[in-house]
Amino acid sequence: MKLTTTQSVLTELLETAKNGISTRPVDPILGSLLIEASDEGRLTVIGTDLNVSIKTTAITNIIQAGVVALNAKLLTDTVNNLGSGELDIEVSERTCVISHSTGKCRIVGRNPEDFPSIPETENPTEISIPSKKLQAALEACLYCSSTDETKLILTGVHFHLQGENWSCASTDGHRLALVSSKLEGNYSPISFTVPRRSLTELGKILSTTAENSSCTLKVGNNTIQFILPNAELTSRLLEGEFPQINHLIPKSFANELMVERKGMEIILKRISHFAEKKHKIVKILWEVNDQQATLMTGNTDIGDAVDSLLIKTQNSIGENIGIGLNSGYLQEALKHISTDEVIFRFNKPLQPVIISPLGGLLDQLTLIMPVEVQDFDKPEGLAKYKTDTSKPENENETGAEGVDQLPEREKVSNETTNVTDTPPSDTPTANKSKSRKRKQELKPEPKLETAAV
């Protein structure tokens, strides 16, 4: 085997294919990349962990065909650190010598015949999905699949096609994600579940694929191939029946409320340190008439926190509602939405909460099951948050508390700061002078009943 190529071409091939390899290969041959040079000028690199295989190909100057298996880490570390420029690669007796402008490296390889073969997909059904849509679907779904290998079918994302309709769903038993879209074509009904790890690697490939390309899926009985311009990924399919999830999603909602995504993310980041460690519950009090949501944590040994942001009511029964949610699930749901505004839809406190982007490339939703939380009245001190706006800053109504104790001169300087000097707050809410009126300690004591789908 003998060829010339450039460092950049080889790096791209290796970096993509090595994602097929396990971080802890059980056998040295599975820690290797198979490099194959064909007489037709194709240089192919394959990495596999037996469950998923990634194959990349480039046209290059092949002088003599051949095949070799080389340690993936050593090879990529070496090639990544070569300067850009041309490389001469020559393999004889399983040993590969890479010559570059200032030196050369010799890598001792393994027997390429020990390298596992990639399973064929027999009599496949072919499906074509625009790359960007597939990427968006994985981004919106993958995180809700289970990372617990004992949960079998729940460790994957469930694809379903029928006619022109395509959907992807995932759930770990506590929350679920569902995306759907239309495709060109008219497909006979077909369903299959692809392992999380395979789709994670597919996502990496998709992120480097040309904007307007398509991904061809070849679905067989036990395996699936994803064929992209820059790589082919072959994966086994998960066996078993994916749970019916459509009936879990309510058909109508008493409340549809819009929030600014980044504002809520910042508040969650701020207060979630205070949530008790096990269930990480935050309580959201939706004050629909005041167009405000107040987020709070339960009272724990370390303390607690409360914060507010503006909401826009799209549809509401006009009653305040308090809902307890796992702040980690909520943060993840928001993180996997790309639009600026997010819609929360729900009926009653212990019924599913649906979180969706406003707009976006796909129909997308995350369903989170709330948890029961006691003491959901708004803490007394907070009541002043909205109602005190008419009171002048210097009205000394609380004696020993807050800035009201400041001498007159200080108070004036503080007021000036509020209006002119304070940089804009991260969330579109009331200004500083209002929050000073919150004086009551928060002492809610949530009683948790973890809900499952």
Next chain:
Amino acid sequence: MKLTTTQSVLTELLETAKNGISTRPVDPILGSLLIEASDEGRLTVIGTDLNVSIKTTAITNIIQAGVVALNAKLLTDTVNNLGSGELDIEVSERTCVISHSTGKCRIVGRNPEDFPSIPETENPTEISIPSKKLQAALEACLYCSSTDETKLILTGVHFHLQGENWSCASTDGHRLALVSSKLEGNYSPISFTVPRRSLTELGKILSTTAENSSCTLKVGNNTIQFILPNAELTSRLLEGEFPQINHLIPKSFANELMVERKGMEIILKRISHFAEKKHKIVKILWEVNDQQATLMTGNTDIGDAVDSLLIKTQNSIGENIGIGLNSGYLQEALKHISTDEVIFRFNKPLQPVIISPLGGLLDQLTLIMPVEVQDFDKPEGLAKYKTDTSKPENENETGAEGVDQLPEREKVSNETTNVTDTPPSDTPTANKSKSRKRKQELKPEPKLETAAV
């Protein structure tokens, strides 16, 4: 305790002081920061692990003096995630409430009386060192001190002052670093050794200190204080006698050779993956007459590598010399030099190698002890590296090897690439066409005898 301040002022105080805290505090009070508000308007924050204490202070609007000890991680996580703007802080019964523009957080604190007191430095000797010089000295020295706590005095950096001369030295028994400079003042002889960890934290503070400021050192019997405009660091001193190192550094050198630092760093990064794992030895063949250094690794199970770069001879006995060095030590020495060019000074293969910057703020050197390596002849194939330049590219002198087998058409395209298309190599060495002539496998088998200072 009651005060108002801004998020940015408080963040700066907390982020600096918390570096005094151990990553794994043995007692919860040592995981806390002591916050003290004085009647004089000073807000002071202290973090300590008993060996080192960091104290930061800012002038702020204090309404009521007081003191509290708050969990450092929770407090910094909280304050970092507040939007920029004004904060009201109020402490009553060890509980701190931070009110900001959209909400508030309540942190339950600990008894401030349990917080350890910072040791006083009695009858100290005062020394003044420009901050930038002190920072440069730590950068150049700290990495050579030992991380092995059983090595006691070697886990610190040894300061010595006499007259206007100041030096810092460190060694882990295999290599040493020494920097020296002149100071304003005339100091009676004084020596002391400061623990690595204390100086690591001091380095972080120095990196945020104003360019033209000075650091005042107050040296006592067992403790030292470093006083900077933005913080004070108090550290215990290490007990014991620091080894005499000056006699280890040769007074004259048969060889003084200059290399481009980045070029050598890139080559080391490239070939060190091939060095055997235990001693990580690279062999440098200094070809003084050819103004070239060739770096190679020993032949191991996984392979080997060879690479070359240009050198400039400043002083030489005109004989090629091969030296075996630990590539990790060599990489670290280069990493802690800030100038573009580096001078290697040495006499014989098994005598100390001195590495220094060409220029820089301080007199700086690293001494590395070489290791004995057998088979130091330059591999046969490499001999052509310099001598083949006159041969035409298409002379088919080696039959089955290299690009010489290419059909005429391919060869022409390759030559064109060399001259016009290939991006510049990372190292200032011979071009591609020369390196193609290296055909011999490298089979040096180093016999290691780890040398100690």
